[in-house]
Amino acid sequence: xxxxxxxxxxxxxxxxxxxxxxxxxxxxxxxxxxxxxxxxxxxxxxxxxxxxxxxxxxxxxxxxxxxxxxxxxxxxxxxxxxxxxxxxxxxxxxxxxxxxxxxxxxxxxxxxxxxxxxxxxxxxxxxxxxxxxxxxxxxxxxxxxxxxx
Amino acid sequence: xxxxxxxxxxxxxxxxxxxxxxxxxxxxxxxxxxxxxxxxxxxxxxxxxxxxxxxxxxxxxxxxxxxxxxxxxxxxxxxxxxxxxxxxxxxxxxxxxxxxxxxxxxxxxxxxxxxxxxxxxxxxxxxxxxxxxxxxxxxxxxxxxxxxx
Amino acid sequence: xxxxxxxxxxxxxxxxxxxxxxxxxxxxxxxxxxxxxxxxxxxxxxxxxxxxxxxxxxxxxxxxxxxxxxxxxxxxxxxxxxxxxxxxxxxxxxxxxxxxxxxxxxxxxxxxxxxxxxxxxxxxxxxxxxxxxxxxxxxxxxxxxxxxx
Amino acid sequence: xxxxxxxxxxxxxxxxxxxxxxxxxxxxxxxxxxxxxxxxxxxxxxxxxxxxxxxxxxxxxxxxxxxxxxxxxxxxxxxxxxxxxxxxxxxxxxxxxxxxxxxxxxxxxxxxxxxxxxxxxxxxxxxxxxxxxxxxxxxxxxxxxxxxx
Amino acid sequence: xxxxxxxxxxxxxxxxxxxxxxxxxxxxxxxxxxxxxxxxxxxxxxxxxxxxxxxxxxxxxxxxxxxxxxxxxxxxxxxxxxxxxxxxxxxxxxxxxxxxxxxxxxxxxxxxxxxxxxxxxxxxxxxxxxxxxxxxxxxxxxxxxxxxx
Amino acid sequence: xxxxxxxxxxxxxxxxxxxxxxxxxxxxxxxxxxxxxxxxxxxxxxxxxxxxxxxxxxxxxxxxxxxxxxxxxxxxxxxxxxxxxxxxxxxxxxxxxxxxxxxxxxxxxxxxxxxxxxxxxxxxxxxxxxxxxxxxxxxxxxxxxxxxx
Numbered sequence: 001x002x003x004x005x006x007x008x009x010x011x012x013x014x015x016x017x018x019x020x021x022x023x024x025x026x027x028x029x030x031x032x033x034x035x036x037x038x039x040x041x042x043x044x045x046x047x048x049x050x051x052x053x054x055x056x057x058x059x060x061x062x063x064x065x066x067x068x069x070x071x072x073x074x075x076x077x078x079x080x081x082x083x084x085x086x087x088x089x090x091x092x093x094x095x096x097x098x099x100x101x102x103x104x105x106x107x108x109x110x111x112x113x114x115x116x117x118x119x120x121x122x123x124x125x126x127x128x129x130x131x132x133x134x135x136x137x138x139x140x141x142x143x144x145x146x147x148x149x
Numbered sequence: 150x151x152x153x154x155x156x157x158x159x160x161x162x163x164x165x166x167x168x169x170x171x172x173x174x175x176x177x178x179x180x181x182x183x184x185x186x187x188x189x190x191x192x193x194x195x196x197x198x199x200x201x202x203x204x205x206x207x208x209x210x211x212x213x214x215x216x217x218x219x220x221x222x223x224x225x226x227x228x229x230x231x232x233x234x235x236x237x238x239x240x241x242x243x244x245x246x247x248x249x250x251x252x253x254x255x256x257x258x259x260x261x262x263x264x265x266x267x268x269x270x271x272x273x274x275x276x277x278x279x280x281x282x283x284x285x286x287x288x289x290x291x292x293x294x295x296x297x298x
Numbered sequence: 299x300x301x302x303x304x305x306x307x308x309x310x311x312x313x314x315x316x317x318x319x320x321x322x323x324x325x326x327x328x329x330x331x332x333x334x335x336x337x338x339x340x341x342x343x344x345x346x347x348x349x350x351x352x353x354x355x356x357x358x359x360x361x362x363x364x365x366x367x368x369x370x371x372x373x374x375x376x377x378x379x380x381x382x383x384x385x386x387x388x389x390x391x392x393x394x395x396x397x398x399x400x401x402x403x404x405x406x407x408x409x410x411x412x413x414x415x416x417x418x419x420x421x422x423x424x425x426x427x428x429x430x431x432x433x434x435x436x437x438x439x440x441x442x443x444x445x446x447x
Numbered sequence: 448x449x450x451x452x453x454x455x456x457x458x459x460x461x462x463x464x465x466x467x468x469x470x471x472x473x474x475x476x477x478x479x480x481x482x483x484x485x486x487x488x489x490x491x492x493x494x495x496x497x498x499x500x501x502x503x504x505x506x507x508x509x510x511x512x513x514x515x516x517x518x519x520x521x522x523x524x525x526x527x528x529x530x531x532x533x534x535x536x537x538x539x540x541x542x543x544x545x546x547x548x549x550x551x552x553x554x555x556x557x558x559x560x561x562x563x564x565x566x567x568x569x570x571x572x573x574x575x576x577x578x579x580x581x582x583x584x585x586x587x588x589x590x591x592x593x594x595x596x
Numbered sequence: 597x598x599x600x601x602x603x604x605x606x607x608x609x610x611x612x613x614x615x616x617x618x619x620x621x622x623x624x625x626x627x628x629x630x631x632x633x634x635x636x637x638x639x640x641x642x643x644x645x646x647x648x649x650x651x652x653x654x655x656x657x658x659x660x661x662x663x664x665x666x667x668x669x670x671x672x673x674x675x676x677x678x679x680x681x682x683x684x685x686x687x688x689x690x691x692x693x694x695x696x697x698x699x700x701x702x703x704x705x706x707x708x709x710x711x712x713x714x715x716x717x718x719x720x721x722x723x724x725x726x727x728x729x730x731x732x733x734x735x736x737x738x739x740x741x742x743x744x745x
Numbered sequence: 746x747x748x749x750x751x752x753x754x755x756x757x758x759x760x761x762x763x764x765x766x767x768x769x770x771x772x773x774x775x776x777x778x779x780x781x782x783x784x785x786x787x788x789x790x791x792x793x794x795x796x797x798x799x800x801x802x803x804x805x806x807x808x809x810x811x812x813x814x815x816x817x818x819x820x821x822x823x824x825x826x827x828x829x830x831x832x833x834x835x836x837x838x839x840x841x842x843x844x845x846x847x848x849x850x851x852x853x854x855x856x857x858x859x860x861x862x863x864x865x866x867x868x869x870x871x872x873x874x875x876x877x878x879x880x881x882x883x884x885x886x887x888x889x890x891x892x893x894x
Contacts, residue, residue: 586796
């Protein structure tokens, strides 16, 4: 089977999930005025929110037997456990322990998700599979990509 | 000019705007358990959020001189004043006076926006122009339409 | 609570789900030539497929206590049972008993889904809630709406 | 075949096409200042342009033999002849005879397309098929619908 | 003409096309149980289907005379011949000779399309033009990229 | 604050804006026939137009104090001044001085926007911030990326 896979083929597989969360951009070490200068209406006291669209990309050699890079059912359950359970329908400033000492910008969120998923992928018995990219679309206009660099 | 408009033509003009807000579905008259049964994770204490996509539709006869139903520059400034300033980057439960005695479901939000815009349109000197529909997309999957019925 | 709901408010609530299915447009009562004339490449022997995007719209009076038209968690489970389990990852010509004596055009599919959901909603103890519209997007270009007319 | 069609079923079938055109909003009977007051930067001398997304909706009873409202191959060729050939890659103010005495607003364009398609559908031998709606999305934010009213 | 192109400029030009196809993920060398364990409902007997969205990206130096990387009319006709004719409205397991000995996962499909297009581009008299990337979106959530690595 | 930023993290931040413009692909040094052979209907005399969707990507190390790569409010105002004011509601062949000696293909436009933004970013006091990519989507099907190579 899968003659096309006789030579090793490196592919990039992406999966999108959405989570709905609130956040507030506010630095407690700065004055109210400094926060407004820095973060504008993103620093409003009770926070606002987004439908965050997360796209994660894995990279590696396609498995010759299955024709898959990685079992999407397994990926789906990893994302449910690591991402949805942690971030969906949460207030990022109050409900996410990993962000307690952080300002939850999209940049910081992309980096945290990379760190979480990279560590989780280490527990999978597949040395060739690597996390390639984490992209978060905060709105239809703004997005941040992180590649572990 | 505008021969095509010699007979009156009734059109529907829609404009979309987005606002990013947090909300919490929680009824203070019910117990914590009742709230969880009703609203699930939407009742989490600090709220979560959405990129709300609002589409409003006006209806009326096209103006024979301008070829417009209504000046989009004026509509844009009405929406900025009535919608963006009121809802964008806000926590609907804490920051919007009109929602203080309400559970900010998408249904309630659509109705409130209808009431606000319908009253505002009355101040415009155009008897034939009416608000036809307010639609809110809370996520890419869920939306609510209200037509003043 | 919910002062805005003191007077009855009729809203339209829509929910989208996707199912991935194969189909073949072929009338066994016609010749091969007639089928090709009618259905073109849609009559290819083994079928082809689509990511069908289904949007269903319910209509009724918003509940004054909850601020909901209908509990979305319940709607979600109805759609999973009635639609996803029946159509997702299926070949419409072979795997769906209700379509055995039908040509599975998008029109026919929209009508079948209306019939299924309308019957299912009768079992719900809410006389004011009605099915308003079923829309199927077969591709990004083609869609069919049915309203029970 | 098509047991579901034993009783007449009225459906709405929509098809989307895109055309890329330039236009300028300018009334030669007004002064330059009046045009700027009315149309702002839309009155710039040489025009600007859009990827116009047109959605047309037909309505009628599904054919019991074919399971179609109308043959999409035929609709496609009508739209190519009546819409694409007339508007695509054109400057609406200079290249479209039907718009010579008009200000090509989206409202006017929707009305013109309705008139063209309604007349064209009369030549089709199907008394039950009617044009239901013409929608033009000028941008992702603005759209106009016309229903022949 | 084209002063901006006096120094060589390397650009990436992408074109999207869609094809609607059925497929089944099933390995005839495995038992039914193994197939279900591996592929779940994707192994259903008659297959299911997708609106596959293909994006291909070419890379090279912009031509100083034309301002193009490559004539889009020619690219369009190549894609029609090599992709649409081969995959559109087909059942990938039955109708595509190149996939007869393969499990038609999205990974395998992306690799096959790369191989087809790379060979086809060799016949074009432009040494500097290379295929850069093939991306297939199987659904709005899952996609696979291949870059010939 | 921002423990996650104790080690330097390189991110890619993208922002999308749209501008609506007309253009004509025509080389005055060639004959009418040559222009038609090269550019087809894109060479029509008065031009046609597009909703150009521009996505620019910046790259650099996240600021440990703010959690931002770059202040989005500042980026927004740069794009308004450099892009919207220059290209929006313009005819690229007539109204944009920088394109006077160019054929305004999407390739050329992407390169020009890169050159403009790269020079503008030099005036910002942040040595680590670089322009990474400029992408223009001319339609939903065609796009061009330029990375300064």
